[in-house]
Amino acid sequence: MESFVPLWYVQHEAPLPVLIAVYLFLAGISAGLFLISTSSTVFGWQKVKPLARPAAAMALAFMVPAPLALLIDLGKPMRFINLFINFNPTSAISWGTWILALYGLTAVVYTYLLWRGEKAARTWGAAGSLFAVGLAVYTGMLLALVTARPLWNSALIPVLFVVSALASGIALATIAARWAPRLTAMPAEAGELLHTLKTWLIGAEVVMLSLHFLLLAAGNAAGQATVAHFLAGPRQATFLWVQVVLGLLLPLVLLLVPSVRHSDTLASLPAVLSIVGVFFLRYNFVVGGGEVPLTSHLVNHSAAPASEWIITGALIALGLVLVAAVPAALRRFVASKA
Amino acid sequence: MGDTTKRYVMVIDLRKCVTCHACTVVCKAENGVPAGFFRTWVEEADMGIYPNVTRIKLPRLCNHCTNAPCENVCPVKATYKAEGGVVVVDEEKCIGCRYCIAACPYDARYINPETGTADKCTFCLHRVEAGLEPACVSTCISHSRYFGDLNDPESVVSQLLRTNDFQVMRSDLGTAPSVFYIGLNEHMASKNVHVLRGRR
Numbered sequence: 001m002e003s004f005v006p007l008w009y010v011q012h013e014a015p016l017p018v019l020i021a022v023y024l025f026l027a028g029i030s031a032g033l034f035l036i037s038t039s040s041t042v043f044g045w046q047k048v049k050p051l052a053r054p055a056a057a058m059a060l061a062f063m064v065p066a067p068l069a070l071l072i073d074l075g076k077p078m079r080f081i082n083l084f085i086n087f088n089p090t091s092a093i094s095w096g097t098w099i100l101a102l103y104g105l106t107a108v109v110y111t112y113l114l115w116r117g118e119k120a121a122r123t124w125g126a127a128g129s130l131f132a133v134g135l136a137v138y139t140g141m142l143l144a145l146v147t148a149r150p151l152w153n154s155a156l157i158p159v160l161f162v163v164s165a166l167a168s169g170i171a172l173a174t175i176a177a178r179w180a181p182r183l184t185a186m187p188a189e190a191g192e193l194l195h196t197l198k199t200w201l202i203g204a205e206v207v208m209l210s211l212h213f214l215l216l217a218a219g220n221a222a223g224q225a226t227v228a229h230f231l232a233g234p235r236q237a238t239f240l241w242v243q244v245v246l247g248l249l250l251p252l253v254l255l256l257v258p259s260v261r262h263s264d265t266l267a268s269l270p271a272v273l274s275i276v277g278v279f280f281l282r283y284n285f286v287v288g289g290g291e292v293p294l295t296s297h298l299v300n301h302s303a304a305p306a307s308e309w310i311i312t313g314a315l316i317a318l319g320l321v322l323v324a325a326v327p328a329a330l331r332r333f334v335a336s337k338a
Numbered sequence: 339m340g341d342t343t344k345r346y347v348m349v350i351d352l353r354k355c356v357t358c359h360a361c362t363v364v365c366k367a368e369n370g371v372p373a374g375f376f377r378t379w380v381e382e383a384d385m386g387i388y389p390n391v392t393r394i395k396l397p398r399l400c401n402h403c404t405n406a407p408c409e410n411v412c413p414v415k416a417t418y419k420a421e422g423g424v425v426v427v428d429e430e431k432c433i434g435c436r437y438c439i440a441a442c443p444y445d446a447r448y449i450n451p452e453t454g455t456a457d458k459c460t461f462c463l464h465r466v467e468a469g470l471e472p473a474c475v476s477t478c479i480s481h482s483r484y485f486g487d488l489n490d491p492e493s494v495v496s497q498l499l500r501t502n503d504f505q506v507m508r509s510d511l512g513t514a515p516s517v518f519y520i521g522l523n524e525h526m527a528s529k530n531v532h533v534l535r536g537r538r
Contacts, residue, residue, distance in 0.1 A: 003384075007382040007383050010381070074454075075433065080433060083413055086431070088414070091411045091412060091437070092437075
């Protein structure tokens with residue numbers, strides 16, 4: 001066997017920072033909540049009808065901090081307008097710009113009409129559902145289109161992102177029902193109604209992630225390096241322990257235990273864990289995926305400055321504040337127009 | 339879109355490179371590349387078991403791909419092909435979203451902290467337009483780097499590629515690079531990324 005000893009390499013930066021992961025996380029929650037709302041108003045799943053209004057309001061709330069994360073991350077934030085002027089059909093971001101904008105617009109109209117109890121909400125909800133799915137799909141396609149990175153370059157990624165977006169939306173609805181039923185107007189039975197769906201979604205996540213990593217391990221050197229990086233390397237803690245064990249397997253087990261399901265205090269624990277899991281799914285794929293070097297023998301540098309984490313915290317907090325504020329504001333707004 | 343009758347390429351004869359890193363230095367000086375970033379750099383590795391040991395060298399730069407992933411993913415079309423198929427960034431258009439950096443298989447791009455926009459090797463187009471060679475080519479002490487128009491059969495690059503075996507990096511990705519190597523080691527061409535080290 002020939003020995004190969006790397007001597008001098010340039011260490012590159014991981015291309016995508018934390019804020020991109022935060023954007024994917026918040027946009028995913030919003031899209032997930034929106035789809036929960038329209039599952040009764042558009043798709044006729046009558047059992048979850050009580051969730052339609054509060055879920056739509058929460059989806060709106062998370063629509064605000066999501067694009068802010070994108071904007072703050074740009075090297076030239078004031079040039080975001082270029083995204084609307086120049087359209088590149090081969091760029092996922094070009095499509096995403098319009099999907100995000102149209103999703104935001106339809107979500108506002110839909111929620112307003114829904115809270116007013118108008119029939120037209122159904123049409124807007126149908127259009128919004130299309131954009132919500134598009135939003136989750138494009139965030140996955142964004143990564144999947146990068147052919148050089150085996151972790152990203154898979155058709156499973158957009159599907160995984162849609163499934164995890166739904167899972168995070170359901171998790172948030174469950175948490176709202178348990179901890180802030182008054183503020184969010186989320187009915188107490190939300191967690192129970194969505195229990196089966198949630199269990200299947202998390203199960204699907206486990207299956208997809210396992211299959212993806214099995215294929216990577218069986219693939220080329222770059223794929224194997226990715227698996228090593230995530231299972232035994234620098235990403236072991238945030239991927240294997242936090243995302244997979246704490247954020248995926250543990251909630252799945254807890255969801256399957258009847259005593260946890262019917263316990264007043266423990267019932268929202270799987271929701272909290274799985275939302276952590278979805279955040280770390282985004283974080284590990286976006287930031288960790290970029291750490292796997294393409295041409296260097298040194299792991300790409302990705303340590304984020306403290307400011308980035310502070311902005312992350314602030315954006316998530318803004319989402320939560322709006323979750324509490326939007327329903328009340330909607331109620332007042334609708335009443336004033338009545 | 340620039341002059342498409344030309345195709346500017348670089349041919350790097352690795353048999354001649356002595357890893358003096360003069361190209362790295364002159365590129366930084368010529369293009370004002372900020373500290374911590376490189377438009378061109380030279381990688382080194384040792385291969386073999388004593389006494390049969392070889393020092394492998396690999397000068398690196400943007401590959402100016404004919405099918406450029408960075409150009410495909412740019413949402414504002416700031417990355418485009420200039421004269422001779424040279425891939426360049428319109429500094430006035432770029433929004434600094436980093437998507438091109440993520441898409442580049444050759445680690446050739448970075449965000450310039452001074453401008454907030456994506457930055458990379460331009461084949462020193464400003465020099466080429468003035469009738470000069472790229473700075474790294476003109477400074478190379480061992481005449482390892484050559485630059486020219488591949489569509490001109492009399493150019494030195496055409497002659498070199500006609501008379502020598504040559505390789506490109508990551509040919510499996512179908513990017514059709516415009517940087518050709520003579521004597522490229524297969525370990526370096528596709529990068530056996532099993533050997534990873536953390537740093538910083």
